[in-house]
Amino acid sequence: MDDEHRGGVSRKVLSTSDAEKGEQFLISLYGMRIRMGLPAGPGTVFRHERRTADRLCMDFHALPMRVTFAAEPLDHLLVAEATVGRVRIDHAGDSGRFAAGDVLVPVAPGLPYSTDSDGYSNRVAVLDLALLRDVAGLDHEHRVPLRLLRPYRPAAPAHALLWRGTAGYAWRLLDPEERMATALMWDAAARLLAAVALTAFPTTYTSHDPLRRAPGHVGEATVSRAVDFIDAHADRPLGLSEVAAAVRTGPRALLGAFRRRLGTTPAGYVHRVRLARVHAELRAADPATGVTVAEIAARWGFRCDTRFTIAYRKAYGRLPRQTLHQEVP
Numbered sequence: 001m002d003d004e005h006r007g008g009v010s011r012k013v014l015s016t017s018d019a020e021k022g023e024q025f026l027i028s029l030y031g032m033r034i035r036m037g038l039p040a041g042p043g044t045v046f047r048h049e050r051r052t053a054d055r056l057c058m059d060f061h062a063l064p065m066r067v068t069f070a071a072e073p074l075d076h077l078l079v080a081e082a083t084v085g086r087v088r089i090d091h092a093g094d095s096g097r098f099a100a101g102d103v104l105v106p107v108a109p110g111l112p113y114s115t116d117s118d119g120y121s122n123r124v125a126v127l128d129l130a131l132l133r134d135v136a137g138l139d140h141e142h143r144v145p146l147r148l149l150r151p152y153r154p155a156a157p158a159h160a161l162l163w164r165g166t167a168g169y170a171w172r173l174l175d176p177e178e179r180m181a182t183a184l185m186w187d188a189a190a191r192l193l194a195a196v197a198l199t200a201f202p203t204t205y206t207s208h209d210p211l212r213r214a215p216g217h218v219g220e221a222t223v224s225r226a227v228d229f230i231d232a233h234a235d236r237p238l239g240l241s242e243v244a245a246a247v248r249t250g251p252r253a254l255l256g257a258f259r260r261r262l263g264t265t266p267a268g269y270v271h272r273v274r275l276a277r278v279h280a281e282l283r284a285a286d287p288a289t290g291v292t293v294a295e296i297a298a299r300w301g302f303r304c305d306t307r308f309t310i311a312y313r314k315a316y317g318r319l320p321r322q323t324l325h326q327e328v329p
């Protein structure tokens with residue numbers, strides 16, 4: 001097994017034709033007991049790769065043969081993008097059949113399951129339940145466990161397209177050769193994956209309205225304190241739960257208050273502040289020193305791509321490079 005650590009990214013890769021080694025590697029990844037059945041065959045290679053950085057965690061599995069295994073329940077949510085072959089997943093009297101192109105949740109949290117795959121490969125996002133709760137705007141009093149409302153149904157085509165684009169972006173950020181990736185970018189990508197997952201797959205975490213008025217009143221003073229907190233800590237990973245805890249209110253109540261008073265969400269305000277920091281640094285920078293737009297953008301959690309450029313131009317009426325080089329738009 002290859003184990004590499006570079007620039008904040010951990011990468012583990014296993015290629016083997018030994019079923020026992022494959023089982024042990026999966027156990028190390030997911031912390032569950034697995035019974036795997038692999039047909040004997042010379043030259044058959046079973047490949048796994050895991051990339052992690054902070055809360056962003058993704059796996060790639062290639063099983064170029066027929067594989068069956070049974071596994072215990074997991075304590076996190078897996079969302080998979082099937083890239084090659086087909087797979088059947090069974091548990092508790094329900095089952096689903098999926099093929100290349102499908103985006104699916106292969107595991108219903110809290111329940112054991114079994115699979116039967118044939119020449120199957122997929123890319124998987126491993127989503128921590130605490131991250132999902134935060135993105136869903138749930139406070140600590142919401143004790144309902146995560147359950148899928150429509151288990152074993154692939155994502156709708158539009159949601160599948162959105163997932164593939166988001167997962168591809170996150171996977172590239174986890175490439176050890178991606179030198180512009182930062183902790184802010186990994187955190188933003190993890191939250192974006194969680195948001196797309198919660199949108200594509202209805203669960204008990206999203207069967208409520210996060211913006212409806214929660215018990216208690218969040219007034220202008222609390223929103224102002226939240227704004228001040230974000231302004232002071234925009235250079236570090238920030239989520240809804242951190243901001244809500246800092247001003248001693250619930251995530252759901254703070255979401256609603258931001259929407260009513262500022263016309264945005266805490267996450268939207270964080271994005272606005274970070275974009276303003278990029279703008280300020282571009283204005284102050286001396287291009288003769290070799291500094292680039294990509295370096296400054298990455299420092300504040302942005303990948304220097306079309307989406308960033310459009311957002312910047314919408315906010316400031318010029319391209320980032322025009323600000324850096326003091327060009328007239």
